[in-house]
Amino acid sequence: MDTWLPSLITATPQEGFELAITLSRRGVKYTQPDTEVLHKLRPEYANSAEGLTAASQVIAINFQTVAAANNYWRK
Amino acid sequence: MDTWLPSLITATPQEGFELAITLSRRGVKYTQPDTEVLHKLRPEYANSAEGLTAASQVIAINFQTVAAANNYWRK
Amino acid sequence: MDTWLPSLITATPQEGFELAITLSRRGVKYTQPDTEVLHKLRPEYANSAEGLTAASQVIAINFQTVAAANNYWRK
Amino acid sequence: MDTWLPSLITATPQEGFELAITLSRRGVKYTQPDTEVLHKLRPEYANSAEGLTAASQVIAINFQTVAAANNYWRK
Amino acid sequence: MDTWLPSLITATPQEGFELAITLSRRGVKYTQPDTEVLHKLRPEYANSAEGLTAASQVIAINFQTVAAANNYWRK
Amino acid sequence: MDTWLPSLITATPQEGFELAITLSRRGVKYTQPDTEVLHKLRPEYANSAEGLTAASQVIAINFQTVAAANNYWRK
Numbered sequence: 341m342d343t344w345l346p347s348l349i350t351a352t353p354q355e356g357f358e359l360a361i362t363l364s365r366r367g368v369k370y371t372q373p374d375t376e377v378l379h380k381l382r383p384e385y386a387n388s389a390e391g392l393t394a395a396s397q398v399i400a401i402n403f404q405t406v407a408a409a410n411n412y413w414r415k
Numbered sequence: 416m417d418t419w420l421p422s423l424i425t426a427t428p429q430e431g432f433e434l435a436i437t438l439s440r441r442g443v444k445y446t447q448p449d450t451e452v453l454h455k456l457r458p459e460y461a462n463s464a465e466g467l468t469a470a471s472q473v474i475a476i477n478f479q480t481v482a483a484a485n486n487y488w489r490k
Numbered sequence: 491m492d493t494w495l496p497s498l499i500t501a502t503p504q505e506g507f508e509l510a511i512t513l514s515r516r517g518v519k520y521t522q523p524d525t526e527v528l529h530k531l532r533p534e535y536a537n538s539a540e541g542l543t544a545a546s547q548v549i550a551i552n553f554q555t556v557a558a559a560n561n562y563w564r565k
Numbered sequence: 566m567d568t569w570l571p572s573l574i575t576a577t578p579q580e581g582f583e584l585a586i587t588l589s590r591r592g593v594k595y596t597q598p599d600t601e602v603l604h605k606l607r608p609e610y611a612n613s614a615e616g617l618t619a620a621s622q623v624i625a626i627n628f629q630t631v632a633a634a635n636n637y638w639r640k
Numbered sequence: 641m642d643t644w645l646p647s648l649i650t651a652t653p654q655e656g657f658e659l660a661i662t663l664s665r666r667g668v669k670y671t672q673p674d675t676e677v678l679h680k681l682r683p684e685y686a687n688s689a690e691g692l693t694a695a696s697q698v699i700a701i702n703f704q705t706v707a708a709a710n711n712y713w714r715k
Numbered sequence: 716m717d718t719w720l721p722s723l724i725t726a727t728p729q730e731g732f733e734l735a736i737t738l739s740r741r742g743v744k745y746t747q748p749d750t751e752v753l754h755k756l757r758p759e760y761a762n763s764a765e766g767l768t769a770a771s772q773v774i775a776i777n778f779q780t781v782a783a784a785n786n787y788w789r790k
Contacts (some may be wrong), residue, residue: 471517
């Protein structure tokens with residue numbers, strides 16, 4: 341696999357949050373690498389309140405990691 | 416995307432809790448950017464005990480991050 | 491909104507646990523501010539084993555934050 | 566309410582684990598104080614694989630807090 | 641109850657992971673001490689993708705605790 | 716069982732993420748060692764949005780542990 345995660349350090353909290361989203365998607369993609377299947381499943385969670393809350397929870401967990409890595413972008 | 420997360424630092428714990436809510440909603444919005452769809456899904460979780468508990472859990476996880484970033488507003 | 495979270499510091503672990511309950515409920519209330527709806531949903535989780543376990547989990551996550559803020563009330 | 570949580574400090578990891586169980590049960594009890602209802606719900610989770618795994622998860626989260634409070638009972 | 645958790649310290653990360661499994665199972669067993677019931681429930685989660693993922697999640701949470709206790713077995 | 720986890724230290728964040736995936740799969744495998752059963756269950760979660768999100772969540776929790784062990788690969 342190509343290099344997609346060279347570092348956990350980001351310039352801003354917002355970029356850190358977006359990295360957390362990348363980590364969450366990669367967790368899915370390592371489990372189901374077939375992009376066609378992933379594409380078909382998209383409406384199943386993106387149009388479901390439960391699916392979206394669950395997605396937001398995984399992002400929140402990954403954001404904890406990225407934020408700690410960046411010392412919470414404190415000065 | 417515009418800048419919506421310039422910092423994790425807040426003046427008070429309560430503002431930190433409200434930032435945790437923002438983070439939770441942004442996690443949803445990055446996954447489903449269509450605000451019309453989000454609007455339609457609202458009753459699905461806001462009128463469901465399970466959906467509300469799940470929402471509160473995501474907020475709790477994000478609040479851990481914000482609280483740590485602010486050294487728990489000690490002193 | 492009025493001030494409901496001036497501090498995460500409490501005198502005892504038990505008060506800290508009760509603050510964690512407050513945080514968990516506020517997470518719900520920010521998502522669904524209509525107290526009438528909340529009242530109607532109460533039996534849905536308070537009379538369900540799954541709902542009660544989920545509620546206890548959110549409290550546990552918030553208690554991690556409050557306990558860390560208080561240095562675990564050591565000494 | 567009476568004092569049920571004077572401290573997070575325990576003599577051994579095992580007592581810490583048992584305190585984590587107490588915290589998990591108290592999280593349920595604060596949400597549903599009616600012991601008769603709780604008694605009736607018991608078979609619903611104690612005889613369900615999903616319910617038992619969920620209970621074990623809440624205990625695990627509370628054990629993280631108790632273990633940190635006790636510096637993991639290192640020497 | 642007999643002593644089953646004298647320490648969180650293990651010689652290797654792998655033994656730490658196995659201790660996390662023990663903690664996860666004990667969380668179940670404290671909630672449902674009847675081994676016959678537990679035996680009957682086994683196929684319910686061990687033959688279900690959802691049940692196995694949930695079990696792996698509880699192990700992951702307990703492994704966080706054990707790993708921190710052992711300073712991540714660094715050097 | 717053979718040695719599969721000699722260390723939590725990895726050279727890069729990406730290898731750390733892949734170790735988190737290994738930990739997540741091992742958590743499943745310790746619970747259900749029969750590889751034939753595991754093989755049959757695969758479509759159940761790999762073709763389900765809910766199952767994939769749950770898998771990504773377990774990976775995120777294990778990645779927190781691996782990232783902390785590696786001091787977030789800072790420097």
